[in-house]
Structure formats: C-alpha cells, structure tokens
Amino acid sequence: MSSETQTETWNDRFGASLMRSLTPPKIMLERGQGCRVWDVDGNEYLDFLAGIAVNSLGHAHPALVEAIADQAAKLVHVSNYFATPPQLELAERLKRITGAGDAGRVYFGNSGAEANEAAFKLARLNKGADGQKTRILALKQGFHGRTMGALALTGKPALQQDFLPMVPGVEHIDSTVDALEESIDDTVAALVIEPIKGEAGVVDLPEGFLLAARRLTEAHGALLILDEIQTGVGRTGNWFAFQGHGFRPDAVTVAKGIAGGFPIGALVTFGWASELFSAGQHGSTFGGNPLGTRVANAVLEEIERADLVAGAVTKGERIRAGIQALGSPLVEEVRGTGLLIGVGLTGPIAAAVNAAALERGLIINAPNESSLRIAPPLIVSDAEIDQFVSILDQSLAAVAAAQETTA
Numbered sequence: 001m002s003s004e005t006q007t008e009t010w011n012d013r014f015g016a017s018l019m020r021s022l023t024p025p026k027i028m029l030e031r032g033q034g035c036r037v038w039d040v041d042g043n044e045y046l047d048f049l050a051g052i053a054v055n056s057l058g059h060a061h062p063a064l065v066e067a068i069a070d071q072a073a074k075l076v077h078v079s080n081y082f083a084t085p086p087q088l089e090l091a092e093r094l095k096r097i098t099g100a101g102d103a104g105r106v107y108f109g110n111s112g113a114e115a116n117e118a119a120f121k122l123a124r125l126n127k128g129a130d131g132q133k134t135r136i137l138a139l140k141q142g143f144h145g146r147t148m149g150a151l152a153l154t155g156k157p158a159l160q161q162d163f164l165p166m167v168p169g170v171e172h173i174d175s176t177v178d179a180l181e182e183s184i185d186d187t188v189a190a191l192v193i194e195p196i197k198g199e200a201g202v203v204d205l206p207e208g209f210l211l212a213a214r215r216l217t218e219a220h221g222a223l224l225i226l227d228e229i230q231t232g233v234g235r236t237g238n239w240f241a242f243q244g245h246g247f248r249p250d251a252v253t254v255a256k257g258i259a260g261g262f263p264i265g266a267l268v269t270f271g272w273a274s275e276l277f278s279a280g281q282h283g284s285t286f287g288g289n290p291l292g293t294r295v296a297n298a299v300l301e302e303i304e305r306a307d308l309v310a311g312a313v314t315k316g317e318r319i320r321a322g323i324q325a326l327g328s329p330l331v332e333e334v335r336g337t338g339l340l341i342g343v344g345l346t347g348p349i350a351a352a353v354n355a356a357a358l359e360r361g362l363i364i365n366a367p368n369e370s371s372l373r374i375a376p377p378l379i380v381s382d383a384e385i386d387q388f389v390s391i392l393d394q395s396l397a398a399v400a401a402a403q404e405t406t407a
C-alpha cells in the first residue's frame, strides 16, 4: 500500500468513526522511543509536547514498560472494596512529594478532569459554620477540564457556551492581587487556580499573586486548591510548582505526567482539608486500581532516581536560552518555568509555526493563535534540545519568509 493511500485510508476511517468533538489529526503515530515518535509511514518526529506534558519518561521507557507488564500479570483491577499495595504506596508517596505529610490524604481518579471534579466536591463540603460559603472562585482564562464541574471552573466562555447551564456557584476573576482582595471574603468556599495557565498559552501569574491567594484564603477559611495537572510532577523544576513559592495549599490536583501516559489522576489534601470528605461521598470504579497506581509509582521512582526534577531546571534554561539566542523578530517573549515553556509570538502565527515545525519533524503545539507550548519529556537530552532549537529556527524563518512574500 503506498504511503498516500494509507494516509487517505486512516483519515477516512477517522472521519467516519470518531466523534466530531475531535478535530481530525494530520498524522497517525505508530510507535515511540525516548523523545521520538514515528508515524505509520515511517516518518520520525522529535516530540517536544509529550502528549501535552504527559509522557514524563518519554516513550517506551523500560521502567514504565516493566511496571505495566509485571502488574498486568499480577493484578489489574479489584474495585474499591479492596486495598492493594501499589495504591497505598502511591498515596504515601504523593503525601511525601507534595509535602502534605502525615495530615495529608489522597483520592484517586482516572484523569485531570476527575481530579478536579473531586476538588469541586471538596469545595462544596467547605460550607462554613452557617452554610455561608457558597462561592467558588477560579481565574479567567484558566483551564480545568471538560466534564461539567471542571468546565464550570474553566474560565473560557467559548468552551462553556454550548453546554449551558453551568454548574452554579463559580465566579471567574482577573489574575490580579486586586481582584483577589475584592473577591475573597467569608462567603468563599474555595479558590481554584493553575500556578501557570497552561492552556491559556503557558501564562505566568503576576509576582506575589500566589502568596496573596494563600494569605486571603487562609484569612477567610477558604480552600486554596491548586490545579497542578499540567505544572506538577517535576515539570517546573520542583515536584509541584507551588513549592517554588514557599507556601502550602489546602489541596492539589495531579494527573498528566504522574504515570507517564497511563490514565490516572489524584486529589491530594493538606491539613484540615483532609477531614472534609466522609465515607461514601465520592468514588470511581477504576480510580486507584493496582495497575494505574503501580505505573505511577514506577514513573515517580524513576523521576526521583534519575534526578529529573532538578534536570527540568537546567534543561528548561537551555531551551529558553536557545530560543532567545535565535533573535527571531517573530518571538515576543518566552514564558513558563522549567520544562513548561510558552513562546509568545508577535501575531496570530502560532498555527503556521506549528505546522512548519511539524513539516520539519518537530512536535510542539499552539494553544492559542499567538502562543506556542513546549513541554518535552523530562528525559530530554541536550542534543535533542539543540535539534529542537535548530528546527524551531528553520520554522520561524519559513513563516517570516512567507509573511514577507504576502506583504
């Protein structure tokens, strides 16, 4: 079968069978190794997106492969009527790496959205002495997932409009300390925020914002819930981004990178927030099953063994310096921390740069019309970073040349 025929075939099959909620992809991938993936026609790509900050150990890492195979042969699933060793080990590990410690507790689900649904229910349980805590605050442009609770928390009206009415009680505020001061009082049950707004284009919060959020939520008995689904698991150079700011939240949601691609999510609570849920108030058939938790343990263990959290800082700096050294007139700014990097472009050219990169064998993404997102596996090497910079350089140059031709 010629490559063209094969491509047409899978495109047609995708169009005929997948829900229209998904935009049809341009490439069908078949296998991966480390930071590289190959499509069905044998073309190689350098993966600097990692399934959107998911494949922490890259593709086909032996630690992940071994954990899946070994656990699959032992025990895959048992229901929440039973405990299993990997489940307990992962809960204890998460309490340790988040710093929640002895007073921490962990709920397991299967995705980021589910972790945030659990966080939403946690917020509802923080009612206040007279039931006055009825408001949940989240940020404009924040992203928390596609299920109805997570969507209500998401500060993007365009994503919500076809699915109204939203779950009530959520208000979206500006990402400013003034907005925090104006909005947080004793009627607030929780403030839910991403430490870096990933889907908004890897946008940093203003200086002092997180500490002000901590101070005000604490003063008013509101939960500070951090969505670290994209920023967590070592990507920003700490296990969790909040640890770079010197405070503790009341809850953290985790997913994406925690099991390197195996679907699992978690809500980790700190201190008094750990006392809010009681038996029977929440659950999930698959949540915390032995296969998912075993894989997450293996991934976290390997991140720790290979010192990939500290590595995210140095590798992130190499990427940042490489992009800045290009001196491209199309690059306005470089945002983010560690290996979660946003490139702000001078105009609505992100899709063009993304497409030019893909043509040259580089996978990144364009979360909006003027931003690129770069989130390689934590195992990325210096040589791969240099190759990335070189392809990005060519891609920016190609878009700049096309702009000149049309000008």
Ligand SMILES: Cc1ncc(COP(=O)(O)O)c(C=O)c1O
Pocket: 052, 111, 112, 113, 114, 116, 143, 144, 145, 146, 194, 198, 199, 227, 228, 229, 230, 255, 256
């Ligand atoms: C910050 C954040 N929260 C929540 C989610 C939703 O996670 P999932 O797609 O696993 O449901 C995402 C996914 O992109 C995310 O980036």
